[in-house]
């Protein structure tokens with residue numbers, strides 16, 4: 001069998017996957033999995049004071065990249081596309097402007113980019129990278145919640161078994177874990193700010209769960 | 224409740240993030256067509272059930288979703304070690 005990671009230019013071109021722009025034109029409005037919750041209205045009429053703040057970062061581009069972390073060519077190609085090297089240390093993340101990259105597994109990363117740039121970034125990967133790798137646009141499959149505020153750690157302690165002490169869970173750390181009776185990818189983006197990547201099919205459940213669980217602290221929905 | 228060290232994430236996590244996937248180190252017959260029914264049946268269905276040291280396959284299901292091996296004492300529930308797929312256990316039954 002030939003080595004999949006050493007290819008001629010022609011072989012590389014032949015492996016190029018078809019890439020489709022999943023974002024329709026501006027005439028069709030995309031809807032987040034929490035569209036029905038109408039967070040924008042809640043932000044206007046809801047409480048302005050509380051221990052937990054919630055904001056949805058909707059309709060971002062979610063790209064799952066899998067490659068061989070020992071393949072320097074692929075690592076270099078990813079760095080050319082993202083402008084930053086893939087984090088190889090377990091449970092770490094990096095950012096470059098509006099791009100963010102999370103270590104998910106020794107050979108898997110979750111990349112978030114602005115929704116309208118996902119197709120562009122995907123196409124660049126296809127141009128830059130060769131060999132045996134996988135890039136999947138899973139933007140429609142999940143959404144992102146930002147949780148912050150003075151009681152955010154107390155809230156998360158009620159949701160996940162992960163130890164959130166700053167010594168064990170510093171800013172930039174990312175874990176994939178159980179969350180309530182669902183799962184979430186949790187990243188610390190500030191001392192009292194966390195990012196949750198949650199699944200579309202569980203987003204309503206998690207939204208209801210967060211409202212219930214944050215009741216004792218007060219929940220402030222933000223735009 | 225186990226506190227399990229994932230060798231891929233390189234930290235301890237709660238048991239509820241993991242699933243046990245049965246006995247480790249079961250080699251699939253290289254030529255299934257050449258197996259007798261007995262050989263194939265033993266590969267498919269027959270598993271050890273030791274009292275004491277046992278090598279098990281686990282998956283970090285809610286975390287990195289990678290498989291790894293664990294040596295565990297089925298009597299005391301003590302986890303002796305975890306090691307990656309392809310590695311050999313250092314703790315074995317006498």
Ligand SMILES: [Zn+2]
Pocket residue numbers: 229230231232233283286287288289
């Ligand atoms: Zn793991």
